[in-house]
Amino acid sequence: MTDSLNGQVVLVTGASSGIGAAVARALAARGAAVALAARRLERLEKLAAEITADGGTAVAIALDVTDEESCRAAVRRCVDELGALDVLVNNAGVMLLGPIEDADTEDWRRMIATDVLGVLYMTHAALPHLLAARGAVVQLSSVDGRTAGALTGVYNASKWAVNAFSESLRQEVTARGVRVVLIEPGATATDLASHITHAPTREAVARFAAAMRPLRAEDVAAATVYALTQPPHVAVNEILIRAVDQQR
Numbered sequence: 001m002t003d004s005l006n007g008q009v010v011l012v013t014g015a016s017s018g019i020g021a022a023v024a025r026a027l028a029a030r031g032a033a034v035a036l037a038a039r040r041l042e043r044l045e046k047l048a049a050e051i052t053a054d055g056g057t058a059v060a061i062a063l064d065v066t067d068e069e070s071c072r073a074a075v076r077r078c079v080d081e082l083g084a085l086d087v088l089v090n091n092a093g094v095m096l097l098g099p100i101e102d103a104d105t106e107d108w109r110r111m112i113a114t115d116v117l118g119v120l121y122m123t124h125a126a127l128p129h130l131l132a133a134r135g136a137v138v139q140l141s142s143v144d145g146r147t148a149g150a151l152t153g154v155y156n157a158s159k160w161a162v163n164a165f166s167e168s169l170r171q172e173v174t175a176r177g178v179r180v181v182l183i184e185p186g187a188t189a190t191d192l193a194s195h196i197t198h199a200p201t202r203e204a205v206a207r208f209a210a211a212m213r214p215l216r217a218e219d220v221a222a223a224t225v226y227a228l229t230q231p232p233h234v235a236v237n238e239i240l241i242r243a244v245d246q247q248r
Contacts, residue, residue, distance in 0.1 A: 005228065006031035008135075009084045011075065013065055013122060014092030016043035018190035019140060022217035023089055026225050028056035035078040035085075037063035038092065057082070065092045065118030068125075075125040085129035087228060090119045090162075091140040097205065098198030100153050107197055108154045115158035119165065127173075134177030138224055139166045143186040143240065147248055151201050159184075170237060179235045181227040186242030188215040212245035 010027050014020035016038035024034045028051045036044045036058055044060035051058040059081050063074040078085050093115045096107035123137060144152055145159030170180035187209055196202040227236040
């Protein structure tokens with residue numbers, strides 16, 4: 001790959017908002033055809049129309065990453081409609097923070113199903129195409145995949161799982177030309193924290209974010225573009241990106 005992504009087909013999960021939408025826009029601006037995948041189809045269709053109006057190529061695909069068959073169907077549709085699959089961006093995720101004591105364990109199941117199994121299902125479905133294309137997998141993880149803390153235990157566990165899976169995958173496929181990129185953003189201004197069901201934790205996270213200048217989704221998208229536009233012999237395997245104001 002070079003400075004341009006012309007001719008590349010990229011499937012982005014969780015593309016209906018936040019980092020996923022920003023990544024899709026940035027890659028389309030570099031010439032990639034993008035398959036936008038998420039549950040909120042109306043938002044995807046609006047984004048696809050915006051990208052198309054700007055001269056890009058985009059299709060909207062309904063996807064539930066917790067459903068293995070939905071993942072396989074999304075990959076099939078991407079290949080059928082755009083002709084290939086060169087890059088998978090595993091971005092879909094939830095961040096349902098809260099204390100372990102008296103936790104709503106449904107939050108745990110949602111995080112593991114989305115943040116871990118979703119990455120596994122999508123990677124497994126896409127891998128034959130990525131191997132054929134000598135393409136790339138981008139895993140959107142988190143600084144919480146490196147540093148554990150109170151109120152983040154299961155989210156930490158999910159992101160550590162993504163990091164470990166990504167390194168194992170890298171060792172399996174790098175000799176066959178597939179690049180695996182792990183991107184670990186710190187605090188980022190998206191709507192992710194608004195979905196936290198434990199009210200005191202949601203309020204604490206809001207105070208934490210308000211005390212700094214957080215990353216923007218576009219900052220994370222720029223890191224993704226950087227990794228994917230390196231020369232073919234260069235593998236940017238890991239990018240940790242924090243706001244300057246963020247200490248942990």
